[in-house]
Amino acid sequence: MASTGAGYDLSPTTFSPDGRIFQVEYATKAVENSGTVVGIRCADGVVLGVEKVMLSKMLLPSSNRRVAAVAPHAGVAQAGSTADGRQVVARARDECDSYDDTYGIEIPPSVLAQRLAEYVHYFTIHGALRPFGASTMIAAYDARKKTHELYVLEPTGVCLRYFGAALGKGRQSAKSEIEKLDLTKLTCREALKEIAKMIHTTHDDAKDKPFILEFAWLCEETEWKYGLVPQDLIDEADAWAKKELESDDEDDDGDEEMAS
Amino acid sequence: MLLYPGATAAEAPARQHTSRPIVTGTSVLGIKYKDGVMLAADTLASYGSLAMFKDVTRIARTGSYTLVGASGELSDYHALLDKLKGLAQANANCDDGFEHGPAEIYSYLRAVLYQRRNKFDPLWNSLVVGGFKDGAPFLGSVDLRGTAYEDDVIATGYGSHLALPIMRAKWTPDLDEGEARALLEDCLRVLFYRDCRALDTVVLSKATATGTLVSDPYKLETDWTSASFVAPKAGGDGDGGW
Amino acid sequence: MFRSQYDTDVTVWSPQGRLLQVEYAMEAVKQGSACLGLVGKDGVVLAALKRQPNELSGHQKKLLKIDDHLVIAVAGLNADARTLAKVMRTECLNHRYVYGAPLQGARLVQDIADKYQRCTQTYVRRPYGVGLLVACCDATGPHLYETCPSGNFSEFVAVAIGARAQSAKTYLEKHHKTFKDTPVEELCTHALQALACVEINRCAAISTPRPSFWLKLGHDLRDPRDRIQRAAPHSHPERPRIEGRLKFYFPTGIGRLRRWRQGTRRGGRVPSRRDCRWAVALD
Numbered sequence: 001m002a003s004t005g006a007g008y009d010l011s012p013t014t015f016s017p018d019g020r021i022f023q024v025e026y027a028t029k030a031v032e033n034s035g036t037v038v039g040i041r042c043a044d045g046v047v048l049g050v051e052k053v054m055l056s057k058m059l060l061p062s063s064n065r066r067v068a069a070v071a072p073h074a075g076v077a078q079a080g081s082t083a084d085g086r087q088v089v090a091r092a093r094d095e096c097d098s099y100d101d102t103y104g105i106e107i108p109p110s111v112l113a114q115r116l117a118e119y120v121h122y123f124t125i126h127g128a129l130r131p132f133g134a135s136t137m138i139a140a141y142d143a144r145k146k147t148h149e150l151y152v153l154e155p156t157g158v159c160l161r162y163f164g165a166a167l168g169k170g171r172q173s174a175k176s177e178i179e180k181l182d183l184t185k186l187t188c189r190e191a192l193k194e195i196a197k198m199i200h201t202t203h204d205d206a207k208d209k210p211f212i213l214e215f216a217w218l219c220e221e222t223e224w225k226y227g228l229v230p231q232d233l234i235d236e237a238d239a240w241a242k243k244e245l246e247s248d249d250e251d252d253d254g255d256e257e258m259a260s
Numbered sequence: 261m262l263l264y265p266g267a268t269a270a271e272a273p274a275r276q277h278t279s280r281p282i283v284t285g286t287s288v289l290g291i292k293y294k295d296g297v298m299l300a301a302d303t304l305a306s307y308g309s310l311a312m313f314k315d316v317t318r319i320a321r322t323g324s325y326t327l328v329g330a331s332g333e334l335s336d337y338h339a340l341l342d343k344l345k346g347l348a349q350a351n352a353n354c355d356d357g358f359e360h361g362p363a364e365i366y367s368y369l370r371a372v373l374y375q376r377r378n379k380f381d382p383l384w385n386s387l388v389v390g391g392f393k394d395g396a397p398f399l400g401s402v403d404l405r406g407t408a409y410e411d412d413v414i415a416t417g418y419g420s421h422l423a424l425p426i427m428r429a430k431w432t433p434d435l436d437e438g439e440a441r442a443l444l445e446d447c448l449r450v451l452f453y454r455d456c457r458a459l460d461t462v463v464l465s466k467a468t469a470t471g472t473l474v475s476d477p478y479k480l481e482t483d484w485t486s487a488s489f490v491a492p493k494a495g496g497d498g499d500g501g502w
Numbered sequence: 503m504f505r506s507q508y509d510t511d512v513t514v515w516s517p518q519g520r521l522l523q524v525e526y527a528m529e530a531v532k533q534g535s536a537c538l539g540l541v542g543k544d545g546v547v548l549a550a551l552k553r554q555p556n557e558l559s560g561h562q563k564k565l566l567k568i569d570d571h572l573v574i575a576v577a578g579l580n581a582d583a584r585t586l587a588k589v590m591r592t593e594c595l596n597h598r599y600v601y602g603a604p605l606q607g608a609r610l611v612q613d614i615a616d617k618y619q620r621c622t623q624t625y626v627r628r629p630y631g632v633g634l635l636v637a638c639c640d641a642t643g644p645h646l647y648e649t650c651p652s653g654n655f656s657e658f659v660a661v662a663i664g665a666r667a668q669s670a671k672t673y674l675e676k677h678h679k680t681f682k683d684t685p686v687e688e689l690c691t692h693a694l695q696a697l698a699c700v701e702i703n704r705c706a707a708i709s710t711p712r713p714s715f716w717l718k719l720g721h722d723l724r725d726p727r728d729r730i731q732r733a734a735p736h737s738h739p740e741r742p743r744i745e746g747r748l749k750f751y752f753p754t755g756i757g758r759l760r761r762w763r764q765g766t767r768r769g770g771r772v773p774s775r776r777d778c779r780w781a782v783a784l785d
Contacts, residue, residue, distance in 0.1 A: 023514070023515055026516065026517055026518075029519025030515070031519070057678070058658045058660050058661060058671075058678050059656055059658055062356075063656045063658070064654070069352060069353045071349065081654075083616075083622070083652055084619065087620075087623070090616065129624060131515070133519065133521070354609060360601065367601050371599065
């Protein structure tokens with residue numbers, strides 16, 4: 001029986017001889033196979049964009065959301081298993097509520113991120129549990145520091161703050177696209193279009209299932225409240241991205257002709 | 261504390277729950293009118309007979325459709341508002357286009373207050389819930405025992421003795437906004453004259469098809485030229501009362 | 503037979519990032535007899551094939567009423583469905599007590615889906631082996647949801663689950679665009695035709711596409727009579743008709759049943775007379 005872990009990969013409580021915990025790595029695989037999720041911390045806010053795969057024609061567009069609000073000033077987008085993701089969302093909501101109950105102010109983004117990280121990490125140290133098959137991007141606003149922040153929480157329990165991040169199938173190309181952007185100047189409205197383009201680029205219409213774009217943001221425009229992006233803006237970004245890609249294709253064709 | 265003289269240690273410490281309110285607000289008034297529901301209350305928080313805080317708003321908005329006003333213990337009221345805030349946030353998080361209406365919030369408060377009363381640890385409030393959703397006005401009241409009822413006019417505390425008769429006499433279902441406001445202000449004025457825990461600074465609020473609104477506190481005009489105020493004893497030897 | 507070392511525990515990820523035990527539980531849903539649902543203009547229709555485990559027994563219960571505004575159809579392990587139905591009924595009742603109003607279907611479904619999910623993340627329990635179709639008419643209109651053992655749930659205009667549900671799905675996919683303008687009475691026809699597709703695939707079939715539940719969005723949401731009715735097609739005054747390629751037969755003798763059975767190679771079960779009250783066959 002061929003196996004990658006040779007028996008060291010059956011429990012999150014087992015280290016392999018070279019110090020790896022395979023079960024956590026396998027859980028990460030579930031995230032890597034999911035639809036692309038992109039998060040960008042722009043000059044005037046944070047945008048989260050999701051490639052939501054539609055498995056059936058008869059599915060309602062509002063179904064299977066991958067973005068969720070957890071507090072007025074905080075929200076998440078998730079890649080991987082939506083069922084696992086919902087548990088993290090539920091925990092995030094509890095943390096936001098209890099912090100508010102105790103201290104009377106909204107939970108600071110860094111505290112929320114760390115508390116969620118502790119929760120997710122707990123599932124990687126017990127034999128009776130399994131790690132989450134979902135990664136979570138957290139967008140939140142810190143009303144006292146006047147900062148908006150983006151965090152990525154992985155199934156390992158690692159949680160880091162980012163300027164731009166991508167998860168799921170198309171993460172590699174999306175990451176390299178994000179690196180080309182000037183994130184100190186980019187506005188949220190511009191980011192919507194850029195993310196739409198990244199997702200369209202990584203999506204292979206011939207091979208992959210059809211998808212719709214799902215966007216949520218938290219920005220000056222929304223008075224630092226987290227919420228879904230209005231549909232007309234999504235449609236606009238979608239149309240722009242498709243047009244850009246078409247003209248890119250034409251350019252490519254032109255180059256080939258010149259070369260020949 | 262011993263349950264009774266001579267009680268054993270095992271029976272000993274009797275547990276004490278809230279047996280009286282500490283910082284309180286007095287009456288809340290509410291009426292239905294042509295466009296929806298209007299609630300009014302003064303802004304005094306009393307510590308026994310001491311007028312302790314004079315700028316406490318006792319009517320709050322919760323969700324998009326509902327107003328909750330309270331007389332009684334103000335800390336209990338604030339705890340209830342915290343719960344309602346959680347409820348509103350849970351609705352917002354779901355983002356499925358549904359939000360609890362005033363009738364549901366009234367029922368929820370009824371359940372909470374009744375549950376606490378059954379634990380012999382009541383939340384010491386009389387609440388007035390007003391709201392407007394799906395074209396229908398709602399006005400209801402819940403007290404510290406979980407007793408709940410709906411009506412076209414509602415008053416809590418001293419208001420149920422002093423204001424309710426006036427409201428019932430003057431109320432019609434087709435009052436316009438100005439008339440409704442005048443009626444409530446008349447009642448608040450009478451309460452200020454007669455209720456020793458009332459204040460002339462008040463807050464007015466309404467729930468209509470366009471949403472809910474709570475006013476800033478403002479002062480009522482008062483008139484102390486009435487004969488019984490000028491000559492309280494009116495020649496008699498009494499203490500000035502009736 | 504291929505055997506993976508990653509497929510015996512729910513809490514073990516395979517190197518590909520899959521949970522095989524959960525996937526196997528999803529297979530249990532496909533073993534259950536088909537059920538389907540459609541959302542129309544003013545309500546939702548659920549319909550299911552009721553199997554009879556043996557000739558002397560009664561038929562399965564496929565449609566369970568949860569509350570006045572909410573019904574589920576089940577495919578998979580019926581015993582698992584019953585425990586879930588019990589939880590759902592309790593939740594609905596509690597909500598009615600606390601809020602004095604019916605529970606929003608979407609929120610109940612999410613709670614149930616979370617319950618499914620928790621079974622997939624702890625060692626001590628197995629995943630639920632049942633899929634549910636949840637039909638409800640609540641404050642935001644008529645809705646149809648599907649839940650499955652993985653803990654995923656989705657909202658649909660129309661959907662089918664269970665054995666050979668694909669053929670019903672094909673039918674529904676062909677017609678679903680018209681459903682949103684269709685009153686429930688007509689949707690019943692679609693529901694029965696889609697169910698018939700399931701059995702036709704088995705070539706010449708016998709089934710009981712009998713009482714379907716339909717929920718109708720009434721004027722007053724608090725009046726139960728307005729909201730839910732049993733629409734037994736054979737007794738309902740506006741009974742839906744199956745037209746086109748399908749015909750109904752009312753078999754009279756066992757001999758005839760046998761002949762039918764020979765056509766259904768894979769079935770292997772002698773249909774009873776009760777089974778054939780609504781027998782559907784190819785034209």
